[in-house]
Each structure stands twice: as C-alpha cells, then as structure tokens.
Amino acid sequence: MRTEAPTILDVARLAGVSTATVSRTLSSPDRVSEQTRVLVLDAVASTGYVANEMARNLRKKTSNSIGVLAPDLSNPFFSFIIAGIEQICGPRGFGVFVTEIGNTPNAKNKVVNMLASARADGFIVLDGMLDLSLLKARGNLEKRAPIVSACEWPSDETAPSVTVDNVGGSMQAVRHLAAMGHTKIGHITGPKENVLTAARIKGFKAGLESCGLTYDDSLIIEGDFSLDSGRLAAEKWLSMSDRPTAMFCASDREAFGFISRLAKAGVRVPEDVSIIGFDDIEVAAFFVPALTTVSQPRIDIGRAATQMLFGLIDGEIAPEDKRPQLDVKLVVRESTAPPSQDA
Amino acid sequence: MRTEAPTILDVARLAGVSTATVSRTLSSPDRVSEQTRVLVLDAVASTGYVANEMARNLRKKTSNSIGVLAPDLSNPFFSFIIAGIEQICGPRGFGVFVTEIGNTPNAKNKVVNMLASARADGFIVLDGMLDLSLLKARGNLEKRAPIVSACEWPSDETAPSVTVDNVGGSMQAVRHLAAMGHTKIGHITGPKENVLTAARIKGFKAGLESCGLTYDDSLIIEGDFSLDSGRLAAEKWLSMSDRPTAMFCASDREAFGFISRLAKAGVRVPEDVSIIGFDDIEVAAFFVPALTTVSQPRIDIGRAATQMLFGLIDGEIAPEDKRPQLDVKLVVRESTAPPSQDA
DNA sequence: TATGAGCATGTAAACGATTACATGCGGGCT
DNA sequence: AGCCCGCATGTAATCGTTTACATGCTCATA
Incomplete structure (x- = not known):
C-alpha cells in the first residue's frame, strides 16, 4: 500500500522514456509519436499519476x-x-x-x-x-x-x-416611488465611508431632482447595510413626527430589518410605507411582502x-x-x- | 523599477551570508547569532523579501x-x-x-x-x-x-x-409544536437522497412518538431545502382537505417560501398555521413573522x-x-x- | 552521396526554497 | 596540553516539474 504519490519519474521509468517525454505527452500530445503517447498514457493510468502542482508552479x-x-x-x-x-x-x-x-x-x-x-x-x-x-x-x-x-x-x-450602475439603480428606485405619487421619500444609507453609500446617495438625490422633488437631509437615516441597522432605522422612523411615506434602502437586508421592526409596531408595508431595497438577494422575492428592489447581477x-x-x-x-x-x-x-x- | 520578486539569494548576498542562514533566521531566529540576525532582517526589510510559497511548499x-x-x-x-x-x-x-x-x-x-x-x-x-x-x-x-x-x-x-444533532433538533421542534397543542403536524423534507433529510425525518418521527402522536405519511411534503420548494409545498398544503395546523420545515428557506406563498393566499402565520424552520440563517430573526427555528452553530x-x-x-x-x-x-x-x- | 531540414527523444539546467551534513572555532573539562 | 562538545555558519543535495539545448535518425534534395 504505497502512500507516496507517483512522480513523473515513476511514469517515465514504467513507460521506458525520459521525464521530458512524459511531460511533453501530457502538455502537448502532438509533439510525441503515437507509439510513445499510448505508452506514456498507459503508464500514467496505471500509476495514477497527477502532476504535482507545487513543482509545476515553481518551475512555471x-x-x-x-x-x-x-x-x-x-x-x-x-x-x-x-x-x-x-x-x-x-x-x-x-x-x-x-x-x-x-x-x-x-x-x-x-x-x-x-x-x-x-x-x-x-x-x-x-x-x-x-x-x-x-x-x-x-x-x-x-x-x-x-x-x-x-x-x-x-x-x-x-x-x-x-x-x-449604483447611481442609475438608485435613481430608478426613487423615480418609481415618485411615479407612484410619493413626495416625501427617505433613504437609509450604507456605512459612511463606503463608496457604494456615496454612489447610492448620489443616485437618490439625482432621482429626486429629476422628479422635481427636493432633497431633505432630515429624511436620511444612516445604516450600515446590515439587518440590524435596518431595525434601528425603523426605530428612528417611528419616532419621526412627519414620516416619509417611502424609504429607499441601500441594501435588501436593511429593508428586511426595517420592515420587520415596523411590523412589530403594527405599521404595514406597503399600505403605510413603501420600501425599496438594493441587491435583490434570493430571499427578497419571498419576503412578506415580496421586496421591490434594485437587482444586481451578482x-x-x-x-x-x-x-x-x-x-x-x-x-x-x-x-x-x-x-x-x-x-x-x-x-x-x-x-x-x-x-x-x-x- | 524592478518587478521581479527578490529571492532568498538576493537577501543572502545583501546581508553577506549564505541562503541557509537567511532561511534559518526566518524560520528559527534563535539558531543564529544576534549579530547576523539583525543583518539578515535588515536585508529582508530593504529588499521586501517574502518567501516564495511554491518553492517552500515543494521542498517541504x-x-x-x-x-x-x-x-x-x-x-x-x-x-x-x-x-x-x-x-x-x-x-x-x-x-x-x-x-x-x-x-x-x-x-x-x-x-x-x-x-x-x-x-x-x-x-x-x-x-x-x-x-x-x-x-x-x-x-x-x-x-x-x-x-x-x-x-x-x-x-x-x-x-x-x-x-x-439533526435528529435531536427535529425532535425538539415537533415537541415544541406538540406542547403548544398541535396534534396534526406536517413536515416538509429536504431532497430525497440527502442524509440530512433522513436524519430530520427520523427526528420528526421520534418527536411525534415521544408525544404520543402518530406519524402520518400524508402529512409529508417533499422539498429540496430551497425557497421555491417551500412555495411549492405551500401549494400542496393549500390543496389539502384536512390541513396540518403546524409544519416543520427541513430548512429556513423552505419555511420562507412556504410562508410567503401562504401570505399571498391570505393564510396567516402563526394564527392559521405554525411554522418551524431549521438552520437559523441570519434573516430568520427578521422575517415577518420572525421564524421559530432550530439554530445551527454554523x-x-x-x-x-x-x-x-x-x-x-x-x-x-x-x-x-x-x-x-x-x-x-x-x-x-x-x-x-x-x-x-x-x- | 553529401547536406540539411525536421522530427522524436534524451540530457540536464533551471525554478527558489529547506535542511542534512560538513566545517571551523572557542571554551570547558580532565 | 589535549580532547571533545556545541555553536554559528556554509555547502550542496533535494523537492518534482518544465524546457532549452543537444542528439540521432529519416528522408528529400542537390
């Protein structure tokens, strides 16, 4: 019961050729004769030889x-x-x-x-x-x-x-909301330093602007893409005196966290607030309610x-x-x- | 601007020692003298040397x-x-x-x-x-x-x-249901050939038995762990004449798919059916309703x-x-x- | 019949590390 | 003084491939 791996030398000996020939047979079969090719291939099969990656990589x-x-x-x-x-x-x-x-x-x-x-x-x-x-x-x-x-x-x-296209996607999201009649649209952002956060905020603003709506700083809630930050955002939302009627979330998970917390407070989606996510992760289509979202081809x-x-x-x-x-x-x-x- | 990686030889030359000494310095610093150690370490730092993994791996x-x-x-x-x-x-x-x-x-x-x-x-x-x-x-x-x-x-x-402990977890799940008063408990399974499927069915049966409930084949719906198989299972459930009042799902995703489809049909969870999942994936706690489930320490x-x-x-x-x-x-x-x- | 081209193959030098073995040296022991 | 031990270091073999170069052979051509 040999536990050592066969090397190219074992194959070469068994086939009665040099290691160079074995190597060539394996990497460019048409450079060796038909005859030796079958010889080598047989030897490979009967030894179970597979080239050692480390040696190959070192050399190449x-x-x-x-x-x-x-x-x-x-x-x-x-x-x-x-x-x-x-x-x-x-x-x-x-x-x-x-x-x-x-x-x-x-x-x-x-x-x-x-x-x-x-x-x-x-x-x-x-x-x-x-x-x-x-x-x-x-x-x-x-x-x-x-x-x-x-x-x-x-x-x-x-x-x-x-x-x-993060900004384009975000624009689409708010335009969809605006088209439905929403005028007071909020945004739950990603983490502050993140480039995606900035891009999505940019798209959010651009979307608002393209619909003639004005951007309002007080409608922005900071999140970090996580489920729990969505929950926290919901608590902020609940405490607002003049609540936005629609929220664009920078991630689906934020949206889930948000909706989940709202549900516990008896706030219904979409009857009481409309929610849009970003990503379209698998479960989005099966959430209750199924989540409207910007789908990324991951x-x-x-x-x-x-x-x-x-x-x-x-x-x-x-x-x-x-x-x-x-x-x-x-x-x-x-x-x-x-x-x-x-x- | 050299783009070639420095080798151990470059370091050795710079430090004025042999490659063996460099290698020793790096792998067992206490086997070389203080003096040469700093020499070598300086050379390493100034060349930016990092050992080539392929060579090291081949040798070792x-x-x-x-x-x-x-x-x-x-x-x-x-x-x-x-x-x-x-x-x-x-x-x-x-x-x-x-x-x-x-x-x-x-x-x-x-x-x-x-x-x-x-x-x-x-x-x-x-x-x-x-x-x-x-x-x-x-x-x-x-x-x-x-x-x-x-x-x-x-x-x-x-x-x-x-x-x-798949069977133990499944048992717990059905015992919880039984303790709440359910007597007609169904199960959405995993894919047929899967070992987990068998184990969870086993636990399901054992749980039933331990509560004096009898296993009923007609309450089993085959799934494959996926969201969509949960949805399909929901359709089967909806078409049943005598519906189970509780379902134990072999995965959280099945549970989500199931609940989601039910929601569209106006069936409420947990008022109309109780649902338990398996896995406790992140979103489970934030689903609507938050999912009771068997938590795996992934x-x-x-x-x-x-x-x-x-x-x-x-x-x-x-x-x-x-x-x-x-x-x-x-x-x-x-x-x-x-x-x-x-x- | 030389000559050279082209093919199939072999020989051996890399690739860049680790490490068994050899060396030289200083110091403690008898 | 002689011996030996152990330390710090160097020399060179080794890991298993790939591939540049060398070799020898066959065949077509001049």
Missing part, C-alpha cells in the same frame, strides 16, 4: 490560482459573487483562494504577503476600503499579480474594477471580474475596457404602492 | 492550504461555515481553496485531481453526496490528504465528520471541522474524537403559536 512561475479578498466572508451577499468567480476559474483549472481581510491592523500585511509570496496570479478584491496604494509602494506588487476590484472600488479611479459581477483578471494576467486588456459597469434593473414587487390618502 | 512537501468542496457555493448557508474555516486557517497562514463540485459527471475527477496534485494538505467536504470511496480506490488518496466532512456526512459511517461547524482537519494533518486525533456532534437549539420566535380553536 505561476500559482494557477487567484485570490479573493472579502471584508467579511460570512456575508451571504458575496456567495453568489464567489460562485461566479469559481464558474470561470474551475474550467480553467485555477484554484480560488478566499480570504477575509476584515479591518484588523495587520490585514494590510496579510494582503502584502499574499501578493508577494506568489500564492496567487491575481486578486479580486471585494472591499473598497482596502488601500491598494500600499501595494504600489511595496515594490510595485501589482506588477506581479494584477488586482481587480468588484462591487466596490478603490479610491484610485483608474484601477481596474467591475461594478454596477453572478455576472463575479464572472466579469474574473474574466477581466485573466485578461490582465495574460496581458491583453485594453485600457478602455478596464472599468465596465454592469446594468441593474428595478424589480417591482409588493413592498411599494401609492401613498395612502390619510398620509 | 506541503501546500499550506486546505480545500473546501461545496455542492453549491452560491448557497448562502455555506458562507458562515466558510467564514469559520477561514477564521482558523488565516492565523495559521493556511490558504483556503473553495471549489464547487456540483453534480456534473466529471466532478469526481476534479476532486481526485485536487487531492492528487498536492494542492491542498487536507479537505473539508460539505456535500454528503460526494462518494469518498473512490478516493480509497485510487491509490489511497486519503492517506495523502485527510478529509473531513462537515454538516453532511458520507455514507461511510467511520469517516471523520463534524455534524450537528461558524462553529466550520471552525470545528478545520480544527479536526489540522489534527488529522498533524496526525494527532484519537479515534473517538473523529465524529463530534454539535448541539443545536430551538429558538422560539413568532411563527409558532397554539392552534386556533376553529381548526
């Missing part, structure tokens, strides 16, 4: 894998994105490394190390907060492994990224980011293709309705 | 990473588990490779290759359907990289796994599985520790209530 100076840096792996929002990434990587034989970078002080170090240690040929970062500039400082690490941001994007406006984001990353790795991306923006679409369900008369 | 015959095999990465259920896995791996400097194995015919091959190619030092498999026996056949691959199952478990009852599952895997990798697991079963607990919220009088 690759790692055959990419890294995904997420601020918080437990956030289900990322699962579809990661699934999209894997859909592209899998068939290529690329491994997908996931890491949580959180916001610990040594997170930066972790990233620098990953980059520098040649563990990955490229990176997809899902966290706009990560300061990519320190990689430039540190010996131009980006040159070794390209980085593309997805969903969120770094402050450097030229870095490759695949994002979504799988596609993952796929597009990965494809771009491969383009960068292979050195074949034109500058103008480096910041694609995917479309979102408003999906209207049951959490929005015209404002009630007595409001 | 490790990969410094583990693989996670999931049936479906887009399923948010796994996100917390993966987060737990990363929490243990990160600090150890281990990489976490995620792969979707799906149920394509070549999935098995994919797994065999991952195992054999020395890409990972061990694996955590989240899919009970994966037939681990083929790894034994193929040259005893398990010997090279241990495998632990999490959540689900393989048919081989001796393989390492960390699971949860992060802990990930952590425990990883710790066990490391134990196996280091060869220090006693046989009796190989199949720990974590506790679940019923968390009672608002989707359950005593049956209404007119039922």
Whole structure:
C-alpha cells in the first residue's frame, strides 16, 4: 500500500522514456509519436499519476490560482459573487483562494504577503476600503499579480474594477416611488465611508431632482447595510413626527430589518410605507411582502471580474475596457404602492 | 523599477551570508547569532523579501492550504461555515481553496485531481453526496490528504465528520409544536437522497412518538431545502382537505417560501398555521413573522471541522474524537403559536 | 552521396526554497 | 596540553516539474 504519490519519474521509468517525454505527452500530445503517447498514457493510468502542482508552479512561475479578498466572508451577499468567480476559474483549472481581510491592523500585511509570496496570479478584491496604494509602494506588487476590484472600488479611479450602475439603480428606485405619487421619500444609507453609500446617495438625490422633488437631509437615516441597522432605522422612523411615506434602502437586508421592526409596531408595508431595497438577494422575492428592489447581477459581477483578471494576467486588456459597469434593473414587487390618502 | 520578486539569494548576498542562514533566521531566529540576525532582517526589510510559497511548499512537501468542496457555493448557508474555516486557517497562514463540485459527471475527477496534485494538505467536504470511496480506490488518496466532512456526512459511517444533532433538533421542534397543542403536524423534507433529510425525518418521527402522536405519511411534503420548494409545498398544503395546523420545515428557506406563498393566499402565520424552520440563517430573526427555528452553530461547524482537519494533518486525533456532534437549539420566535380553536 | 531540414527523444539546467551534513572555532573539562 | 562538545555558519543535495539545448535518425534534395 504505497502512500507516496507517483512522480513523473515513476511514469517515465514504467513507460521506458525520459521525464521530458512524459511531460511533453501530457502538455502537448502532438509533439510525441503515437507509439510513445499510448505508452506514456498507459503508464500514467496505471500509476495514477497527477502532476504535482507545487513543482509545476515553481518551475512555471505561476500559482494557477487567484485570490479573493472579502471584508467579511460570512456575508451571504458575496456567495453568489464567489460562485461566479469559481464558474470561470474551475474550467480553467485555477484554484480560488478566499480570504477575509476584515479591518484588523495587520490585514494590510496579510494582503502584502499574499501578493508577494506568489500564492496567487491575481486578486479580486471585494472591499473598497482596502488601500491598494500600499501595494504600489511595496515594490510595485501589482506588477506581479494584477488586482481587480468588484462591487466596490478603490479610491484610485483608474484601477481596474467591475461594478454596477449604483447611481442609475438608485435613481430608478426613487423615480418609481415618485411615479407612484410619493413626495416625501427617505433613504437609509450604507456605512459612511463606503463608496457604494456615496454612489447610492448620489443616485437618490439625482432621482429626486429629476422628479422635481427636493432633497431633505432630515429624511436620511444612516445604516450600515446590515439587518440590524435596518431595525434601528425603523426605530428612528417611528419616532419621526412627519414620516416619509417611502424609504429607499441601500441594501435588501436593511429593508428586511426595517420592515420587520415596523411590523412589530403594527405599521404595514406597503399600505403605510413603501420600501425599496438594493441587491435583490434570493430571499427578497419571498419576503412578506415580496421586496421591490434594485437587482444586481451578482453572478455576472463575479464572472466579469474574473474574466477581466485573466485578461490582465495574460496581458491583453485594453485600457478602455478596464472599468465596465454592469446594468441593474428595478424589480417591482409588493413592498411599494401609492401613498395612502390619510398620509 | 524592478518587478521581479527578490529571492532568498538576493537577501543572502545583501546581508553577506549564505541562503541557509537567511532561511534559518526566518524560520528559527534563535539558531543564529544576534549579530547576523539583525543583518539578515535588515536585508529582508530593504529588499521586501517574502518567501516564495511554491518553492517552500515543494521542498517541504506541503501546500499550506486546505480545500473546501461545496455542492453549491452560491448557497448562502455555506458562507458562515466558510467564514469559520477561514477564521482558523488565516492565523495559521493556511490558504483556503473553495471549489464547487456540483453534480456534473466529471466532478469526481476534479476532486481526485485536487487531492492528487498536492494542492491542498487536507479537505473539508460539505456535500454528503460526494462518494469518498473512490478516493480509497485510487491509490489511497486519503492517506495523502485527510478529509473531513462537515454538516453532511458520507455514507461511510467511520469517516471523520463534524455534524450537528439533526435528529435531536427535529425532535425538539415537533415537541415544541406538540406542547403548544398541535396534534396534526406536517413536515416538509429536504431532497430525497440527502442524509440530512433522513436524519430530520427520523427526528420528526421520534418527536411525534415521544408525544404520543402518530406519524402520518400524508402529512409529508417533499422539498429540496430551497425557497421555491417551500412555495411549492405551500401549494400542496393549500390543496389539502384536512390541513396540518403546524409544519416543520427541513430548512429556513423552505419555511420562507412556504410562508410567503401562504401570505399571498391570505393564510396567516402563526394564527392559521405554525411554522418551524431549521438552520437559523441570519434573516430568520427578521422575517415577518420572525421564524421559530432550530439554530445551527454554523461558524462553529466550520471552525470545528478545520480544527479536526489540522489534527488529522498533524496526525494527532484519537479515534473517538473523529465524529463530534454539535448541539443545536430551538429558538422560539413568532411563527409558532397554539392552534386556533376553529381548526 | 553529401547536406540539411525536421522530427522524436534524451540530457540536464533551471525554478527558489529547506535542511542534512560538513566545517571551523572557542571554551570547558580532565 | 589535549580532547571533545556545541555553536554559528556554509555547502550542496533535494523537492518534482518544465524546457532549452543537444542528439540521432529519416528522408528529400542537390
């Protein structure tokens, strides 16, 4: 019962050829003769040989894998994105490394190390907060492994990224509300420093403006995308003297938290308030009421980011293709309705 | 602007020592003199040297990473588990490779290759359907990289796994319902072939029995854990002539789908039916109504599985520790209530 | 019949680390 | 003084591939 893995040398000996021939047979079969090809392939089959990735990678100076840096792996929002990434990587034989970078002080170090240690040929970062500039400082690490941001994007406006039309989506959301007759529309934001937060606020304002409504600071409630921040926002809303008749939430989870808290207070959606979310996570369609929301193509984001990353790795991306923006679409369900008369 | 990574040789030259000394300085600093230590460390700092993982791994015959095999990465259920896995791996400097194995015919091959190619030092498999026996056949691959199952478990009852008390949790669920006065309790199952499905049905029956209730086949509706299967189940329920007053769902998502469909039909939860889920995913507490459910410690599952895997990798697991079963607990919220009088 | 092209294959040098073994040196012991 | 031990370091083998280069063979061409 041998537990040691067979090496290319074992195969070579069994087939009676050199290791070079075995390697060639496996990587470019048409460079060896028919005769030796079957010899080698038989030997491979009978030994169960599979090339050792570490040796191969060392020699070829690759790692055959990419890294995904997420601020918080437990956030289900990322699962579809990661699934999209894997859909592209899998068939290529690329491994997908996931890491949580959180916001610990040594997170930066972790990233620098990953980059520098040649563990990955490229990176997809899902966290706009990560300061990519320190990689430039540190010996131009980006040159070794390209980085593309997805969903969120770094402050450097030229870095490759695949994002979504956040301002357009937000505009659509408030225009939908306005079209239904709402004039007093509030917004629950994301966390203050987040780029998405800013973009969605921008879209919110633009939407208001395009409908002739004026922006009112007192209708903004700060959140952080989480369920619980939605709940907290609901408490603020309940305590308002002159409540907005519709709320645009920067995430579906905020919307759920909001609606949930309101339900406990006997406030009905959409009869008493209309709610719109952002993301269209799976459960949105099955919430009670089914949530009207701005749908992000999360799988596609993952796929597009990965494809771009491969383009960068292979050195074949034109500058103008480096910041694609995917479309979102408003999906209207049951959490929005015209404002009630007595409001 | 050098873009090539510095090697250990660059550091050695700069410090005026041999590569062996550099390596020693980095891996066991107390084996070199104070004097050369600072010399080397300075050189490391000024070159920005980070050891190449591929070379290190090749030499040490490790990969410094583990693989996670999931049936479906887009399923948010796994996100917390993966987060737990990363929490243990990160600090150890281990990489976490995620792969979707799906149920394509070549999935098995994919797994065999991952195992054999020395890409990972061990694996955590989240899919009970994966037939681990083929790894034994193929040259005893398990010997090279241990495998632990999490959540689900393989048919081989001796393989390492960390699971949860599925039958106990299910029992608790139905006992809670029975205690509230329900006598006609139904169950929406998971997919037929799944081990969890069987375990939860077993617990369901045991719970019934322990309360003196009798199991009735016609009260079982087949689902597959998904939101949509919950919706479908609701339609079956609506069409029943003599409806159960309470349903135990094999997953929270089934429960959401179920409740959501019922709401559209004007059926209220818990007034008209009581519902219990399983999993306690994040949104459960914020659903309307907040879902009573059996809570699984998903992060802990990930952590425990990883710790066990490391134990196996280091060869220090006693046989009796190989199949720990974590506790679940019923968390009672608002989707359950005593049956209404007119039922 | 040389000659060269082209093919199939072998030989051996990388890739960049770790580590067994060798070396030299200083100091404590008898 | 002689011996040995242990410390700090260096030398070089090794991990398992890929691939540049060398080799030898066959065949078409001049």
